[in-house]
Amino acid sequence: MPHSLTFTAELKNLPVLRRFVSEISSKYQARREVIDGLIQAVDESATNIIVHGYQGRPGKIEIQMTLEEDSLVVRLWDQAPLFDPTQIPPPNLALPLEERRFGGLGVHLARHFTDQMTYQVTPDGNNELTLRKKINPNNPGPG
Amino acid sequence: MEIKVTQEQGRVPVTVFHIEGDIAADTYEQLEAQAKQSIQSGASNLLLDLAKVPYVSSYGIRGISQIFSWLRDQSKGEDDAALSSGLRDGTFKSCCLKLANPSPQVLKALTTAGIDMFLEIHNDLDKAIASF
Numbered sequence: 001m002p003h004s005l006t007f008t009a010e011l012k013n014l015p016v017l018r019r020f021v022s023e024i025s026s027k028y029q030a031r032r033e034v035i036d037g038l039i040q041a042v043d044e045s046a047t048n049i050i051v052h053g054y055q056g057r058p059g060k061i062e063i064q065m066t067l068e069e070d071s072l073v074v075r076l077w078d079q080a081p082l083f084d085p086t087q088i089p090p091p092n093l094a095l096p097l098e099e100r101r102f103g104g105l106g107v108h109l110a111r112h113f114t115d116q117m118t119y120q121v122t123p124d125g126n127n128e129l130t131l132r133k134k135i136n137p138n139n140p141g142p143g
Numbered sequence: 144m145e146i147k148v149t150q151e152q153g154r155v156p157v158t159v160f161h162i163e164g165d166i167a168a169d170t171y172e173q174l175e176a177q178a179k180q181s182i183q184s185g186a187s188n189l190l191l192d193l194a195k196v197p198y199v200s201s202y203g204i205r206g207i208s209q210i211f212s213w214l215r216d217q218s219k220g221e222d223d224a225a226l227s228s229g230l231r232d233g234t235f236k237s238c239c240l241k242l243a244n245p246s247p248q249v250l251k252a253l254t255t256a257g258i259d260m261f262l263e264i265h266n267d268l269d270k271a272i273a274s275f
Contacts, residue, residue, distance in 0.1 A: 036247075
């Protein structure tokens with residue numbers, strides 16, 4: 001059964017979100033490194049929705065977590081203007097510091113700490129971001 | 144997030160921030176403000192003790208980079224051309240800002256973001272202080 005959390009799109013709510021991801025991941029007995037990586041990916045994604053999506057306007061973010069086969073799956077929905085973060089190119093870390101753009105760093109970290117990040121527009125025209133992370137990365141699984 | 148500031152004496156005076164709590168979009172401005180205040184009060188060597196920091200987000204990393212820039216602006220001895228070249232080829236490390244005791248996840252985030260390309264990261268606080 002999925003676990004859900006809905007919160008207003010404000011930075012002050014990020015600690016609640018991080019605790020939620022930690023607690024639900026622990027319920028599924030995920031390893032520490034899996035939990036930590038998922039917290040990073042979800043927090044970075046929600047931060048981008050709050051800062052770049054809503055841009056200070058009032059709004060909500062809904063999150064749902066569940067276990068599907070061998071992966072923890074987190075879905076985030078928001079009603080901010082449509083934006084596909086999976087299209088953000090990775091930052092060029094070889095550039096001198098002054099020339100780096102930090103705007104894409106959150107997406108880079110979210111991508112790095114998950115196994116899959118996908119985006120779609122919901123039938124009612126909202127953003128849906130899905131993050132997947134294997135609950136036991138060393139288990140090759142069936143077959 | 145709480146920041147306890149101590150003054151340590153290695154070969155040079157070192158200001159140590161013992162940080163407790165996450166450094167994320169909801170807290171990084173507090174770290175920047177504390178650093179700005181310390182730099183304006185004369186601190187020129189800054190060590191961030193991350194032993195009690197469970198999580199650093201991209202905003203926290205941006206804050207750490209900002210502190211590096213402030214300390215670099217203050218430093219008179221660094222050659223800009225040599226610095227840019229060193230940053231590009233990975234041979235430059237900041238003289239004035241260093242990190243200590245990151246957790247495994249924090250270390251992964253820092254290295255994935257490329258922070259270790261210009262900041263030393265130590266596992267021992269005393270050795271970190273002595274390295275300035």
